[in-house]
Amino acid sequence: MAGIDGPAAHLSDGLFTTAIAVYALAMVGYTAEFAFGRVARKTVAAPVEAAQPAKVLVGAGGPSVADTSVPPVETPPVSTKRSAADRIGRLSVLVTLVGVLVHAASITVRAVAVDAVPWSNMYEFASVAGLIGVAAFLIVMIKAPSLRFLGGFILLPVILMMFLAGTVLYSKASPLVPALQSYWLAIHVTLVSFAEGALMTSAVLTALFLVRSHYDKRSAKPGFTPSANVTWAERLPSAATLDKAAYRIVAFAFPLYTVAIICGAIWAEAAWGRYWGWDPKETWAFIVWVVYACYLHARATAGWKGRAAAWVNLLGFACITVNFLVVNLVVSGLHSYAGLS
Structure with missing residues (x-):
């Protein structure tokens, strides 16, 4: 069946390619945060001052009492300023959201081009599955923000699948075959x-x-x-x-x-x-x-x-x-x- 060669179909393909580029940019950001923003967290004991002789308090007419109280240990103030890697990670989330919006727009425009739900072939199915995979990771981040810097691991297979879909598995926008018109x-x-x-x-x-x-x-x-x-x-x-x-x-x-x-x-x-x-x-x-x-x-x-x-x-x-x-x-x-x- 001949493909539909129209502005909507071309726009969908362009948005699909743009989504891959945006995901790739976000993946670079997540990878940078993973490489430079996470370090092994170790508990460091507070320094103990040299032992001082116990002070002796002498009360009027009473026995000597040893002062065994421990003076408070001053700890350095904790900086609330975000690191560069953390800022890159937060920016990567925003870039990922942009990629999701562009990706969703590609699928929506494809639906307009074929006048049907756009997942009747391998190319369209892979595109939808990739979008859901990224969306699932964003939802997981809401529940577990500590997993944010793993975005590079999630986006890599999505990008590879979309690249495969856009090259080897690509199909031009076409009307549904009769068997799928349901x-x-x-x-x-x-x-x-x-x-x-x-x-x-x-x-x-x-x-x-x-x-x-x-x-x-x-x-x-x-x-x-x-x-x-x-x-x-x-x-x-x-x-x-x-x-x-x-x-x-x-x-x-x-x-x-x-x-x-x-x-x-x-x-x-x-x-x-x-x-x-x-x-x-x-x-x-x-x-x-x-x-x-x-x-x-x-x-x-x-x-x-x-x-x-x-x-x-x-x-x-x-x-x-x-x-x-x-x-x-x-x-x-x-x-x-x-x-x-």
């Missing part, structure tokens, strides 16, 4: 893109959790000496903080993914006359659902908490990647709507 497209694919975009952010945080927990395990051994290639792991937030943030995102996204599969089955019955046919896309969607269900169950099981459950989380996102790339590009099926020529 209101179920707006419901089913929206839920899937929201869930998988959020799960991408969870996967990044989980990978950082594994790095931090591995560092903590090594540093606890006697005679441990940090080397240059592991000092960056020391700058990461605590393993518990990363693990908690990754888990909360999955706990939010999993119900969305579940409802998306149910809606997809209803749509399949209306379009093809059956709820489930073990099409490659359906099969891998079910595999993804099972893996993340196992992850949530593992989090509730004492023997599987921590690193073991984290590997299950990464396995789930690996299955999402296979479902998005391999199934769409290599395997043919009823869900082959990649949009590639």
